[in-house]
Amino acid sequence: MNIGTAAERSGLPAKTIRYYEEIGLLKPDRSDNGYRDYSAADVHKLRFLQRSRSLGFSVEECRQLLSLYDDQERESADVKAIAQAKLAEIDRKLAELAGLRDMLRHLVANCHGDDRPDCPIIDGLSGEGDLRSAAACHGKG
Amino acid sequence: MNIGTAAERSGLPAKTIRYYEEIGLLKPDRSDNGYRDYSAADVHKLRFLQRSRSLGFSVEECRQLLSLYDDQERESADVKAIAQAKLAEIDRKLAELAGLRDMLRHLVANCHGDDRPDCPIIDGLSGEGDLRSAAACHGKG
DNA sequence: CTTGACCTTCCAGCGACTGGAAGCACTACA
DNA sequence: TGTAGTGCTTCCAGTCGCTGGAAGGTCAAG
Numbered sequence: 001m002n003i004g005t006a007a008e009r010s011g012l013p014a015k016t017i018r019y020y021e022e023i024g025l026l027k028p029d030r031s032d033n034g035y036r037d038y039s040a041a042d043v044h045k046l047r048f049l050q051r052s053r054s055l056g057f058s059v060e061e062c063r064q065l066l067s068l069y070d071d072q073e074r075e076s077a078d079v080k081a082i083a084q085a086k087l088a089e090i091d092r093k094l095a096e097l098a099g100l101r102d103m104l105r106h107l108v109a110n111c112h113g114d115d116r117p118d119c120p121i122i123d124g125l126s127g128e129g130d131l132r133s134a135a136a137c138h139g140k141g
Numbered sequence: 142m143n144i145g146t147a148a149e150r151s152g153l154p155a156k157t158i159r160y161y162e163e164i165g166l167l168k169p170d171r172s173d174n175g176y177r178d179y180s181a182a183d184v185h186k187l188r189f190l191q192r193s194r195s196l197g198f199s200v201e202e203c204r205q206l207l208s209l210y211d212d213q214e215r216e217s218a219d220v221k222a223i224a225q226a227k228l229a230e231i232d233r234k235l236a237e238l239a240g241l242r243d244m245l246r247h248l249v250a251n252c253h254g255d256d257r258p259d260c261p262i263i264d265g266l267s268g269e270g271d272l273r274s275a276a277a278c279h280g281k282g
Numbered sequence: 283c284t285t286g287a288c289c290t291t292c293c294a295g296c297g298a299c300t301g302g303a304a305g306c307a308c309t310a311c312a
Numbered sequence: 313t314g315t316a317g318t319g320c321t322t323c324c325a326g327t328c329g330c331t332g333g334a335a336g337g338t339c340a341a342g
Contacts, residue, residue: 004288014289015331023329033338035289051237056197059329083245090242096192097238101231104224145319155320156300164298174307176320200298 006038010046017046025049025063056093061086147179151187158187166190166204197234202227 006028007014020026021036026045029037038046045066052062064082147169148155161167162177167186170178179187186207193203205223 002289013331016329018290019330033289035338052241053329054197055234055238055241056195087242087245090238090245093196094235094238094242097196097231097235100193100196101228101235104228104231143320154300157298159321160299174320176307194298 001038001043003036003038006036006043006046009043011050012046020046020049023059025059025066057086142179142184144177144179147177147184147187150184152191153187161187161190164200166200166207 001009003014003017007017010017012020017026018036021028026042028042029039031037048066049062052065053059057065065086068083142150144155144158148158151158153161158167159177162169167183169183170180172178189207190203193206194200198206206227209224
């Protein structure tokens with residue numbers, strides 16, 4: 001399929017897809033007319049790239065993760081090591097995101113515009129202290 | 142406190158902290174000697190910036206989120222609208238991260254290096270199809 | 283056979299840092 | 313009091329990851 005279709009299906013702009021090719025993340029075939037020709041597997045990779053980039057993984061990290069797919073003949077231990085390191089990082093990110101979510105939920109639920117000027121809600125946003133103590137500033141007692 | 146201490150406590154490089162000041166995310170006081178002087182609240186903001194940037198939020202999004210803290214006199218409806226929009230995005234990110242984690246867990250648990258060349262593990266990584274069907278390629282069943 | 287959408291390459295610019303130079307401020311220690 | 317060392321300052325340049333735009337080739341429709 002052409003790059004436009006791949007872009008649509010992956011959620012990435014065509015510009016970005018060409019850039020990913022330029023830096024060696026992906027090598028689509030070329031049609032006789034010189035157009036890039038993406039396979040379903042390419043689109044899978046692109047979708048994966050879109051997801052993991054938007055979640056804060058660097059292009060180099062994405063390259064490593066993609067290598068789990070591409071380098072079928074590498075040592076199983078390597079694959080596991082990479083995947084496990086990423087797992088730990090994902091778990092950390094999950095915890096941080098959950099913290100952010102809880103704080104914002106609390107903010108939505110408890111703030112009515114009557115905030116005092118130094119409400120320590122940011123304590124929660126910054127991941128310090130616990131949610132309930134930050135909550136105290138808005139519960140109006 | 143000086144920028145070095147703030148850097149240490151926030152997890153951000155001093156360079157980045159100065160850059161955040163330059164683009165107006167933060168305005169620390171200045172000591173008589175011209176050194177930047179960070180308050181505990183500043184460090185909270187920096188920690189928050191460190192977290193949310195690493196989770197894939199843009200600087201502009203972070204600016205909005207910080208405004209929940211800074212613009213105490215803004216309409217409560219505004220605050221809620223911003224927070225709720227971010228909540229939806231965070232929930233989406235949480236779901237995607239959880240998907241990524243589950244796939245990698247499966248990879249760690251089930252791949253022994255005997256993969257066939259087009260194992261569709263990437264289907265799961267790309268967020269398409271469900272985990273169990275991707276799992277089938279490795280379960281050797 | 284032209285219009286318009288889509289593709290190509292190339293080059294420039296932007297967002298978000300990051301590194302390094304040149305120089306001032308502070309602490310410590312002879 | 314001098315001086316070494318560390319940390320701070322500004323400024324400028326470079327990098328990473330895109331992103332926009334120009335100039336031009338390709339293709340399906342009317």
